[in-house]
Amino acid sequence: MFKHILIPTDGSDLAGQAVERGIAFAAEAGAEVTILTVSELFHIPGTDAVQIESTRVNYEANAIAFAKEILAAAEEKAKAAGVAVTTRHKWHDYPYEAIIDAALEDGCDLIAMASHGRRGVAAIVLGSQATKVLTHSKIPVLVYR
Secondary structure (H helix, E strand, O other): OOEEEEEOOOOOOOHHHEEEEHHHHHHHHOOEEEEEEEOOOOOOOOOOHHHHHHHHHHHHHHHHHHHHHHHHHHHHHHOOOOOOEEEEEEEEEOHHHHHHHHHOOOOOOOEEEOOOOOHHHHHHHOOHHHHHHHHHHOOEEEEEE
């Protein structure tokens, strides 16, 4: 039924479990996967251009290194399971939008992702990316808890 599954990850333990379960599901379904991680764009209020540029460059270098690390680990798991895999790293202010955009761009027919259990005020104010994907996606979403 599903042929191409998008599996977003932020590198957290819960997302790692969803990556493993999403890959196992893809293997059973005979589907390919795209593993996606999203880095939020750099923003800082301030006026010192040299300091801002230096900080931005460091932030971006660290984000790229982290993305490569988590994508390589996920890619290795997919290959070990015999699942065709593609990895992507996107920059976006709103990760849930980048997830939906990537699924549409890549022709995915399912998004398989972790729920992120925020609590208290953070859940009310920020919500979770999974909730936002569920709310806005026209593509089916499988949420792992």
